[in-house]
Amino acid sequence: MSFEPRIIGILCNWCSYTGADLAGTSRMKYAPNVRIVRVMCSGRVDPTFVLKAFQQGADGVLIGGCHPGDCHYSTGNYKTARRIPLLKKMLDQLGIEDGRVRLEWVSASEGDRFQALANEMTEQVRALGPFRPAAPSKPAAMEVAALAAG
Amino acid sequence: MGKQKWALYWAASCGGCEIAVLDVNEKILDIAAAADIVLWPCAMDFKYDDVRAMADRSIDVCLFNGAIRSSEQEEIARLLRAKSRVMVAFGSCACTGGIPGLANLTTKDEILDRVYIEAQSVVGNGHPVFPQPHTRVAEGDLELPVLYEEVSKLSQVIPVDYYLPGCPPTPDLIMTAVNAIATGQLPPPGAVIAGEKTLCDVCPRVKQEKKITRIYRPHQIIPEPQKCLLEQGLICCGPATREGCGAQCIQANMPCRGCFGPPAGVIDQGAKLVSAVASIYEGDTPESVAAMLEEIVDPAGTFYRYGMADSLLKRKRVGTAGK
Numbered sequence: 001m002s003f004e005p006r007i008i009g010i011l012c013n014w015c016s017y018t019g020a021d022l023a024g025t026s027r028m029k030y031a032p033n034v035r036i037v038r039v040m041c042s043g044r045v046d047p048t049f050v051l052k053a054f055q056q057g058a059d060g061v062l063i064g065g066c067h068p069g070d071c072h073y074s075t076g077n078y079k080t081a082r083r084i085p086l087l088k089k090m091l092d093q094l095g096i097e098d099g100r101v102r103l104e105w106v107s108a109s110e111g112d113r114f115q116a117l118a119n120e121m122t123e124q125v126r127a128l129g130p131f132r133p134a135a136p137s138k139p140a141a142m143e144v145a146a147l148a149a150g
Numbered sequence: 151m152g153k154q155k156w157a158l159y160w161a162a163s164c165g166g167c168e169i170a171v172l173d174v175n176e177k178i179l180d181i182a183a184a185a186d187i188v189l190w191p192c193a194m195d196f197k198y199d200d201v202r203a204m205a206d207r208s209i210d211v212c213l214f215n216g217a218i219r220s221s222e223q224e225e226i227a228r229l230l231r232a233k234s235r236v237m238v239a240f241g242s243c244a245c246t247g248g249i250p251g252l253a254n255l256t257t258k259d260e261i262l263d264r265v266y267i268e269a270q271s272v273v274g275n276g277h278p279v280f281p282q283p284h285t286r287v288a289e290g291d292l293e294l295p296v297l298y299e300e301v302s303k304l305s306q307v308i309p310v311d312y313y314l315p316g317c318p319p320t321p322d323l324i325m326t327a328v329n330a331i332a333t334g335q336l337p338p339p340g341a342v343i344a345g346e347k348t349l350c351d352v353c354p355r356v357k358q359e360k361k362i363t364r365i366y367r368p369h370q371i372i373p374e375p376q377k378c379l380l381e382q383g384l385i386c387c388g389p390a391t392r393e394g395c396g397a398q399c400i401q402a403n404m405p406c407r408g409c410f411g412p413p414a415g416v417i418d419q420g421a422k423l424v425s426a427v428a429s430i431y432e433g434d435t436p437e438s439v440a441a442m443l444e445e446i447v448d449p450a451g452t453f454y455r456y457g458m459a460d461s462l463l464k465r466k467r468v469g470t471a472g473k
């Protein structure tokens with residue numbers, strides 16, 4: 001059975017989302033595995049979003065922002081450029097492979113770049129295989145629910 | 151009003167929470183006046199069977215410290231839950247996994263290898279001996295609790311009514327909890343007996359624009375006593391830590407290590423700290439990002455020091471790579 005990776009793309013409204021939109025309106029074909037969430041700025045991407053995506057079953061997370069110097073809010077992407085590498089250093093300690101999280105700059109005119117990125121990351125994550133959150137050592141949760149109800 | 155029945159228990163803990171109960175000093179007499187202790191393994195000789203023989207919900211309050219990482223701890227947590235009307239997660243280990251939760255950054259096998267094969271004190275002992283859950287000896291069968299693959303906070307194993315955070319909780323907060331319980335004036339179930347906001351919100355230090363160019367570890371500098379420690383380059387967990395301790399560490403000129411856990415509304419303490427520290431680091435070049443990564447030696451151990459078991463991912467992923 002073939003594995004289709006689920007990738008969450010969190011893209012900023014002004015550049016990357018518009019770039020992805022351009023890829024669409026230009027009828028460029030790319031892997032349908034990236035599910036896009038639009039945020040106003042890549043600086044809005046709380047590292048919690050990335051963890052939550054994995055916890056809820058994503059296999060990879062792609063964060064897209066404006067190129068350095070181009071952020072609509074001037075410095076949002078610089079913060080992101082520090083947060084995501086630090087998050088990735090922490091994720092490495094948690095056994096999450098490097099290729100599952102990517103931060104990329106895509107401008108509003110780079111539909112082709114978005115197309116290439118979506119394809120490339122899909123293959124990268126496909127090669128890594130499904131992400132499974134660590135299974136608990138004991139199935140305690142159901143019993144807890146039963147107790148709480150009783 | 152008749153005396154209440156209380157139980158105190160320790161699971162995966164250091165014993166510090168037990169000492170914290172005694173740290174209320176003369177107020178311990180108030181506790182003794184309010185309650186009869188029916189189980190307190192650290193201090194008094196009761197047997198588990200005494201508890202098993204009690205009717206369900208016949209203990210008024212159980213103060214439970216320590217995380218859960220063995221079958222015995224889970225069994226007693228469930229037993230005490232059934233017997234107790236009010237269950238209090240007492241201290242960081244019970245509330246969020248605490249220091250024992252850091253074991254979730256490694257695996258059970260790595261831990262056992264370290265302790266029973268690699269440790270300097272066992273090297274050269276001949277063949278390694280691992281503890282076994284069952285051992286048959288001439289006198290009969292011996293049993294040991296099973297060590298789990300991971301550490302859990304108490305509420306991942308049983309329903310918890312109140313949380314008393316801190317490593318250990320402060321005497322003031324303990325007495326707040328004790329008085330509330332003794333007088334029956336309990337907060338709504340699920341309440342954390344501490345503040346709601348962040349430690350920064352109540353911190354007495356002078357705060358200016360947060361910008362740092364270098365991160366220091368606590369042994370590398372002696373910080374100024376008035377100025378925000380994070381602004382001086384020390385990783386202070388105040389921005390993502392619940393207030394309530396009275397800024398104890400800050401008063402001692404040490405950065406907060408995060409023992410009160412995340413404030414209300416924060417889901418993942420570590421992720422919030424990644425965000426907070428990375429945002430104020432100055433420099434937009436790849437070189438400055440690389441320098442920051444170098445200076446923050448152990449992000450998971452620093453940002454989840456007390457909260458690994460409580461985090462969204464809970465533990466390091468093991469053996470799941472590939473198809």
Ligand code: SF4
Nearest residue numbers: 163166241242243317
């Ligand atoms: S919370 Fe701190 S003092 Fe209490 S048992 Fe855990 S490590 Fe010890």
Ligand code: SF4
Nearest residue numbers: 350353378379386388
């Ligand atoms: S970062 Fe630390 S020192 Fe600075 S205001 Fe917050 S708690 Fe106080």
Ligand code: SF4
Nearest residue numbers: 395399406407408409
């Ligand atoms: S300052 Fe931080 S680490 Fe120290 S007691 Fe308070 S919450 Fe815990």
Ligand code: FES
Nearest residue numbers: 012041065066071
């Ligand atoms: S608006 Fe695109 S990164 Fe800030």
